[in-house]
Amino acid sequence: MKELIEQLLLENREGLWWDFKQQHHSNLVDLLHDILCMANVLCDSDRYLIFGVNDNCEVIGLEGSAYRPSQADIVSYLQTKSFAKNNIPTVELKTIKVKALELDILVIKNEKFKPYFLTRDEKKKGSCVRSGTVYSRVEDTNTPKDSSANPYEIEAMWRQQFGLDKKASERFVDLLLDFENWKYDGINGAFYDIDPDYTIEIGDGESSGGKFWWQEILFEKPSKYFYHLKYKKVELHKIPAIRFNSESLCIPFPSIEFLTYPEKDDGCITNCYCDLFYYTKGTVQYSLFKHIRALEIETPNERSFSTPIESQIKPPIIHLPFLILDSEQSLKHVCKQLKNDFDSFIKENDEMISDAKTKNKTINRHTSERLFSEWAYWVNYGERV
Structure with a gap:
């Protein structure tokens, strides 16, 4: 500001x-x-x-x-x-x-x-x-x-x-938030009842697990597939999503900011990976996040769309400390703050990061990623996950 x-x-x-x-x-x-x-x-x-x-x-x-x-x-x-x-x-x-x-x-x-x-x-x-x-x-x-x-x-x-000044691809940001007017066929598709030219097709699962900590080291590896957002059968957005089946938890794949890592020449002295996972309000990914969440329960509230992200229909086991940001400007501010405080993160978690180093590189990356995600969440929201 x-x-x-x-x-x-x-x-x-x-x-x-x-x-x-x-x-x-x-x-x-x-x-x-x-x-x-x-x-x-x-x-x-x-x-x-x-x-x-x-x-x-x-x-x-x-x-x-x-x-x-x-x-x-x-x-x-x-x-x-x-x-x-x-x-x-x-x-x-x-x-x-x-x-x-x-x-x-x-x-x-x-x-x-x-x-x-x-x-x-x-x-x-x-x-x-x-x-x-x-x-x-x-x-x-x-x-x-x-x-x-x-x-x-x-x-x-x-x-x-009324969204009449937007392109069809941009209108999805608003239409996805009109939860009640989407009609699902109970299988893998939906249409927007006010304007049926807008449709959603949900693809089949394509893979399991992945390279990030929240895909590999939790008690369940999520499956990955795609949401195809179409207008008049023309695909406007192809958005990857992940699902933890046991947790009945589905979300769009978050955006990733590779904040710092061992080989990055940015002034941060580190042997660990620090990746920031986030959603930005006003994007089609965030609208789809809210859309999917709203379908999971009968009466969504503000907590349904906040972080940490967790199952809403049973006591949660998985907690995903992804940030929810107001804008790209907010992302720049958060990254600057985290880099300024980076030394305190290393000092605070040195023992756990050092312990991970005695294992293989993949475990080191997953451990440090998770520690950083939880620390970044605490810096921004003042809560421990």
């Missing part, structure tokens, strides 16, 4: 998805207007209101400010407003230091529920956000409160909400 804000400050200007504010809004209707404008921007990134920067893009900080709301204050305020269909923008308030001065960053999340608008006027001290009006932002300028975003932009927002 700090690096991103510093980069935006170097731009010495405001932009489509970031705006500088000298201080927090004294009139909350003005804050509401800014949030609506930012939330409706058509760009593929989160948006930022950056407090503590003057009109000349100079950092002045917020020390001594008369009013600094908390995240809870802002969320509570938004929850009292009459958003259409109760679609409320998701926001987070963070504080960072730049040049030893505090800045508050209000992050408005990029979500598919655009257009955001109100069903009742909000007025205060002569400022009014009008009901039924869609506000947005062009370059560095908000839609005025007495105006509206242009019709073409509003149409694009609705198309985005």
Whole structure:
């Protein structure tokens, strides 16, 4: 976050998805207007209101400010407003230091529920956000409160909400999450009931076990096969999946970041393999992960889609400490953090890694991989597996 804000400050200007504010809004209707404008921007990134920067893009900080709301204050305020269909923008308030001065960053999340608008006027001290009006932002300028975003932009927002702006391959990310509208034949196939041109075909098992620790050293070796995601019988995605039959546990094959290993010249002194296994939200792999998980039980909840991954229909034996990340940027941050703390991992697990070295190379790799996976999970979630 700090690096991103510093980069935006170097731009010495405001932009489509970031705006500088000298201080927090004294009139909350003005804050509401800014949030609506930012939330409706058509760009593929989160948006930022950056407090503590003057009109000349100079950092002045917020020390001594008369009013600094908390995240809870802002969320509570938004929850009292009459958003259409109760679609409320998701926001987070963070504080960072730049040049030893505090800045508050209000992050408005990029979500598919655009257009955001109100069903009742909000007025205060002569400022009014009008009901039924869609506000947005062009370059560095908000839609005025007495105006509206242009019709073409509003149409694009609705198309985005319903996924009509996406290619067929991209639509699978959303369609897989509409769990109830997929109809399975009970064997190896399914179709999407709202648009039957979208289908899933599940291949036969092709192999057992593999080269990673979670494929070889648990009490059961998983079988591997493929999910074929098709549109009008054309294959758009071929996604490998693994199944632990005894555990009734099936997941897409995770993404892998080869963080460090003995021969890698990256400054990490190590004789062990440290591979990071993860899913990224917003990808077709993560949507398929949630889709398969939702089919396993009648009433899925947030725990169903979290980590460590384990069986949901009986007491779990297998625990898979795969990370679930928000974005590629999150992956870079996690890798940087793990490399910075790498020496502590080696020190903490030196005895077990050294013991594995007395055995063969495969056992060494599997042992060190598992230790690293569990350590990376603990670093990110603060829990031991």
